[in-house]
Amino acid sequence: MAHLGPGKAASSKEQAGLRYPSNGKTIYHRPLNRTKTAELSQSSFAYLFSEMVSYAQRRVTGIQELEKRLNLQGHPIGLKLLDLLLTREPPRSQTRPLTIIALLHFIKINLWTHLFGRQADRLEKSSNPDTPDEYMIVDNEPLVNAYISVPREMSQLNCAAFVAGIIEGVCDGAMFPARVTAHSVGGKEEGEMWPGKTVFLVKFQPEVLEREALIGKG
Amino acid sequence: MSYYFAIIGTQDNPLFEYDFGTSKQGGDGQPRFSEQARHLNQFVLHSSLDIVEEVQWTNGQLNLKVIDKFFTNYISCFMTGGNVKFLLLHQPTATAGGANTTRNSTSVGANPTSPQTEEAIKNFFTEVYDNYVKAIMSPFYKVNMEVRSPVFRQRVAAAGRKYL
Numbered sequence: 001m002a003h004l005g006p007g008k009a010a011s012s013k014e015q016a017g018l019r020y021p022s023n024g025k026t027i028y029h030r031p032l033n034r035t036k037t038a039e040l041s042q043s044s045f046a047y048l049f050s051e052m053v054s055y056a057q058r059r060v061t062g063i064q065e066l067e068k069r070l071n072l073q074g075h076p077i078g079l080k081l082l083d084l085l086l087t088r089e090p091p092r093s094q095t096r097p098l099t100i101i102a103l104l105h106f107i108k109i110n111l112w113t114h115l116f117g118r119q120a121d122r123l124e125k126s127s128n129p130d131t132p133d134e135y136m137i138v139d140n141e142p143l144v145n146a147y148i149s150v151p152r153e154m155s156q157l158n159c160a161a162f163v164a165g166i167i168e169g170v171c172d173g174a175m176f177p178a179r180v181t182a183h184s185v186g187g188k189e190e191g192e193m194w195p196g197k198t199v200f201l202v203k204f205q206p207e208v209l210e211r212e213a214l215i216g217k218g
Numbered sequence: 219m220s221y222y223f224a225i226i227g228t229q230d231n232p233l234f235e236y237d238f239g240t241s242k243q244g245g246d247g248q249p250r251f252s253e254q255a256r257h258l259n260q261f262v263l264h265s266s267l268d269i270v271e272e273v274q275w276t277n278g279q280l281n282l283k284v285i286d287k288f289f290t291n292y293i294s295c296f297m298t299g300g301n302v303k304f305l306l307l308h309q310p311t312a313t314a315g316g317a318n319t320t321r322n323s324t325s326v327g328a329n330p331t332s333p334q335t336e337e338a339i340k341n342f343f344t345e346v347y348d349n350y351v352k353a354i355m356s357p358f359y360k361v362n363m364e365v366r367s368p369v370f371r372q373r374v375a376a377a378g379r380k381y382l
Binding site for chain 1: 228274275276278279280297298299300301347348349350351352353354355356360361367369370373
């Protein structure tokens with residue numbers, strides 16, 4: 001493959017053993033900014049995603065493990081999107097998220113708009129006093145689940161675990177280590193407004209809250 | 219002025235380093251570090267990481283500007299969203315005699331804390347950041363991997379020539 005992999009060069013100055021694409025264009029020659037209308041076909045994404053799910057499903061013993069694998073597939077995407085979306089911000093509002101709220105807003109607005117063309121539906125903080133480290137991002141109908149029907153015996157499964165992985169990548173990258181899981185909360189009754197409603201539960205590590213308290217004081 | 223630029227990963231691991239000299243005011247773009255200073259530079263940059271960690275939570279800007287000084291070495295820092303640090307050590311050339319200091323006081327080469335220098339360094343960082351984001355966009359790039367692409371190195375060198 002004529003791909004310019006960063007790890008392929010034998011030494012940093014030597015160009016031997018390194019192959020350029022035939023047109024001489026590398027990833028560095030491509031622009032970072034896309035026009036707003038550059039959208040991808042949803043059907044091709046759905047096809048790719050169904051393959052990703054069945055790939056993750058191989059040799060797994062349980063639903064938890066399957067969700068873990070989907071999560072891992074999304075994680076690097078989140079890490080990269082964090083920097084990409086920051087560079088696309090206008091220079092004045094180009095700031096790193098320093099607080100949990102700023103980070104979650106970045107996810108709800110920038111990340112969601114980039115991935116799904118709209119904002120996430122709601123942002124909530126856990127009302128349970130025992131878990132102040134838990135926040136929830138609510139999506140009424142996740143795009144990734146649009147063509148997925150979960151079999152009855154696997155009703156625990158929510159394939160939006162992939163999106164949860166992306167969120168986790170963004171949080172980890174911004175130095176807010178967290179565990180993110182996807183849960184279906186839509187009711188099963190007839191006439192339910194949002195049967196596919198999904199909650200992304202973001203559980204931050206204790207050190208994040210500790211730091212948050214320190215920053216608040218200073 | 220001589221410059222030493224390094225990209226430091228999230229685990230304080232070096233990902234990329236490059237040293238160069240000023241190309242402004244007839245500079246030839248060659249660094250003027252002594253053999254000893256070359257080794258020292260790495261330590262100086264590494265020690266300023268402690269200060270970066272203090273500053274990064276009080277200032278949400280990407281460009282943290284000059285954060286540290288070690289004798290005549292000034293260290294500027296740029297923090298990416300993914301917590302990767304760009305550090306630039308700049309060392310003004312020792313002026314031989316005080317004769318032309320007034321003329322040089324505003325030039326990028328002579329005064330490391332002037333607004334002009336700050337602006338030049340900001341532009342340099344912004345350009346490197348663009349290229350760094352392109353580097354991490356490669357699906358084969360994982361976080362904290364060394365950046366070895368010769369194209370990236372050329373781009374950093376070009377940014378250095380253009381602004382510093």
